[in-house]
Amino acid sequence: MNTPTAPASLSAPATIGMPLVQVDTPALILDLDVFEHNLALMNEAVRGDGARPGKRLRPHAKSHKSADIAKAQIAGGAAGVCCQKVSEAEALVLGGVNDILICNEVVGAVKIARLVALAKRARIAVCADSAANVAALNVAALGAGVRLEVLIELDVGAARCGVMPGAPALALAKAVAASPGLRFAGMHAYHGSAQHLRSIAARRAAITEATEKARATRELILAAGIACDTVTGAGTGSFLFERDGGVYTELQPGSYIFMDADYQLNDWEGFPAFGQSLHILTTVMSTPAPDRVVVDAGLKASSIDSGMPRVAGWPGLEYLKASDEHGVISVATGTVAPALGEKLLLVPGHCDPTVNMHDWFVCVRQGVVKALWPVTARGMMW
Amino acid sequence: MNTPTAPASLSAPATIGMPLVQVDTPALILDLDVFEHNLALMNEAVRGDGARPGKRLRPHAKSHKSADIAKAQIAGGAAGVCCQKVSEAEALVLGGVNDILICNEVVGAVKIARLVALAKRARIAVCADSAANVAALNVAALGAGVRLEVLIELDVGAARCGVMPGAPALALAKAVAASPGLRFAGMHAYHGSAQHLRSIAARRAAITEATEKARATRELILAAGIACDTVTGAGTGSFLFERDGGVYTELQPGSYIFMDADYQLNDWEGFPAFGQSLHILTTVMSTPAPDRVVVDAGLKASSIDSGMPRVAGWPGLEYLKASDEHGVISVATGTVAPALGEKLLLVPGHCDPTVNMHDWFVCVRQGVVKALWPVTARGMMW
Numbered sequence: 113m114n115t116p117t118a119p120a121s122l123s124a125p126a127t128i129g130m131p132l133v134q135v136d137t138p139a140l141i142l143d144l145d146v147f148e149h150n151l152a153l154m155n156e157a158v159r160g161d162g163a164r165p166g167k168r169l170r171p172h173a174k175s176h177k178s179a180d181i182a183k184a185q186i187a188g189g190a191a192g193v194c195c196q197k198v199s200e201a202e203a204l205v206l207g208g209v210n211d212i213l214i215c216n217e218v219v220g221a222v223k224i225a226r227l228v229a230l231a232k233r234a235r236i237a238v239c240a241d242s243a244a245n246v247a248a249l250n251v252a253a254l255g256a257g258v259r260l261e262v263l264i265e266l267d268v269g270a271a272r273c274g275v276m277p278g279a280p281a282l283a284l285a286k287a288v289a290a291s292p293g294l295r296f297a298g299m300h301a302y303h304g305s306a307q308h309l310r311s312i313a314a315r316r317a318a319i320t321e322a323t324e325k326a327r328a329t330r331e332l333i334l335a336a337g338i339a340c341d342t343v344t345g346a347g348t349g350s351f352l353f354e355r356d357g358g359v360y361t362e363l364q365p366g367s368y369i370f371m372d373a374d375y376q377l378n379d380w381e382g383f384p385a386f387g388q389s390l391h392i393l394t395t396v397m398s399t400p401a402p403d404r405v406v407v408d409a410g411l412k413a414s415s416i417d418s419g420m421p422r423v424a425g426w427p428g429l430e431y432l433k434a435s436d437e438h439g440v441i442s443v444a445t446g447t448v449a450p451a452l453g454e455k456l457l458l459v460p461g462h463c464d465p466t467v468n469m470h471d472w473f474v475c476v477r478q479g480v481v482k483a484l485w486p487v488t489a490r491g492m493m494w
Numbered sequence: 495m496n497t498p499t500a501p502a503s504l505s506a507p508a509t510i511g512m513p514l515v516q517v518d519t520p521a522l523i524l525d526l527d528v529f530e531h532n533l534a535l536m537n538e539a540v541r542g543d544g545a546r547p548g549k550r551l552r553p554h555a556k557s558h559k560s561a562d563i564a565k566a567q568i569a570g571g572a573a574g575v576c577c578q579k580v581s582e583a584e585a586l587v588l589g590g591v592n593d594i595l596i597c598n599e600v601v602g603a604v605k606i607a608r609l610v611a612l613a614k615r616a617r618i619a620v621c622a623d624s625a626a627n628v629a630a631l632n633v634a635a636l637g638a639g640v641r642l643e644v645l646i647e648l649d650v651g652a653a654r655c656g657v658m659p660g661a662p663a664l665a666l667a668k669a670v671a672a673s674p675g676l677r678f679a680g681m682h683a684y685h686g687s688a689q690h691l692r693s694i695a696a697r698r699a700a701i702t703e704a705t706e707k708a709r710a711t712r713e714l715i716l717a718a719g720i721a722c723d724t725v726t727g728a729g730t731g732s733f734l735f736e737r738d739g740g741v742y743t744e745l746q747p748g749s750y751i752f753m754d755a756d757y758q759l760n761d762w763e764g765f766p767a768f769g770q771s772l773h774i775l776t777t778v779m780s781t782p783a784p785d786r787v788v789v790d791a792g793l794k795a796s797s798i799d800s801g802m803p804r805v806a807g808w809p810g811l812e813y814l815k816a817s818d819e820h821g822v823i824s825v826a827t828g829t830v831a832p833a834l835g836e837k838l839l840l841v842p843g844h845c846d847p848t849v850n851m852h853d854w855f856v857c858v859r860q861g862v863v864k865a866l867w868p869v870t871a872r873g874m875m876w
Contacts, residue, residue: 123581125876136604136876174818196819199505216819219779219790219835222518241780244834272820273780273788304817397601398623398655406655408601411847413875417793417816434799435686436556436846437578437598437875438654452626453601464818465793469850471873490873491853493795493819494507494518 126474130481137395138413140470146389153384172366177489179207199492211235228256237261253293261297268322277325298342301326307349319353372463374418391457407439415465421458519777520795522852528771535766554748559871561589585871593617610638619643635675643679650704659707680724683708689731701735754845756800773839789821797847803840
């Protein structure tokens, strides 16, 4: 590509060995103890025991976009990771990750050419939800001399992408199986909109319904003489139900490593107690009134799509409003207000798009910076 | 700094000479004809004529974060640009911009040290809204051997940062003027929350009130024997009122170069007809139902803080819902739906935080890529 000079190289807001309180702001802070605890809790939850078969874990890397974190997940037992974009997968392969499911449709000649090229360098699988896309994938795979693994994406209730369960899914599975450049690898059956239903009962009901759609469709496919190795799906909010439903073979939770303010509003009874490992460190940059302080983390440091960030560990402070570079925090009557220059930790409203705004995870253990991990695939949206 | 390997270098979604329809997606598309028209309209609006004195134009670079665009604005007559962050200003100085007002408070020893270091390389002014911050700026400036220009930020109605008009502002101006490391340069009096009041009458009323606060405060400062060269403020939604109020000497509009879906909801009677120069190019990646298509630009390609993006030029399509990597678009009954793989242009809901998610402006003229401009200060939030 005829690429002009790239933007200036990225300086990090911290150095290794620095106390947390000296880290420049805004910065994405990862508490390594809590992060490792979350990893261990998920590994434990998916491992089989006498009463329950184990499930394959393939965490979603769209939450972290980090080769370091992906490799930590794989070292802990994950089979690989999920990505949403070809460029995201490219960045992680470059970072040393060798087994990736792109659980999304890849459409367009340029992207498909990159996809099949990547499939020569690592184990890559992709989803499809239309015969036209299957045909394009097949042509490209044959041209590149790879046999590409393809899963059909099933709409199990999210009403976003996906082929409908039953006969339409069977027809699409047959199209994949009949394509010499492709290998039919199974079904992606993720119910995204179920993850943030607040009650356990509502999430269980949604996933029970999704599981039945996946089960019936798998039976149709098997009855047609097509092997269906993998049924993959699940998120942090629901993965116990997919684990125990008898259909899913692989689980894709992503947010469990970090958690966020939106997930904290869910009811979690019976789930592992994932901790909040990810925060945004921010500085009080103005104290204009007794009932208001302003911090330096606004819309460009924290995504508010799922609500405002929460102030951690300081009851009486509420993050009310974000503008591009400012956050306005109210100070309740009787609350001691933070001073000018004081640093606060914010719980992101939604971890995935917040991480994507940052270039570095500042990794902290017991208040000291231990590592700087780049957000390897930050901005990789192609 | 002890900086580990930076993230992978950034490939661009286009090459020069490519037709727009071949640009990979999602991508930020800048229509150069419309952009240049917007530049000319603003230059014309701030220029003096027989009946009206001219105003200094200092466009806000937080909208574009681009050295190329800043230099185009300066070549067209702007005195310099505004920034919100020290790191943003550093990136633009590195890109060749030599006159920057940081219209924000800079708090904390690390940031202030960078600020005074930058003031040795370019003309840099900064805002302050507290005596404690003025004292810290003074110490750092004296230590670095620079005389730093400081404006006091006045709260003229936005209830975010800023000192209150009248006696508190006078006291702060005196503190700046009495600081040997600082030069009191005037007042920053920006009314951010007025910019998106929909009616002309409401915006005019808010700015009239802001102007009167700035006028009375300036008179107090002048009466105390302190020169007050600059009164700076205004945004795209209101700048005609600051221009004509007889108090502001400098105007800071930012969004006029791009425009966005939120600004398009304002009433614009009497204002120059700025065009929509900025779009997000996106691909239809799934056509799962007759009344729904899904595109590849979601929350990580387009900020929804001020509402969803709009589909340009295709009545009957409505962008309903964004998830991390997907946009769900409804297709009204009787509307011809776009096909799988077809590309659509979206009008961003809010241009500033959307630009900050991208690494490149793909600059197009009459359907052909003419330039790739890096988003020079993308992610520069310190």
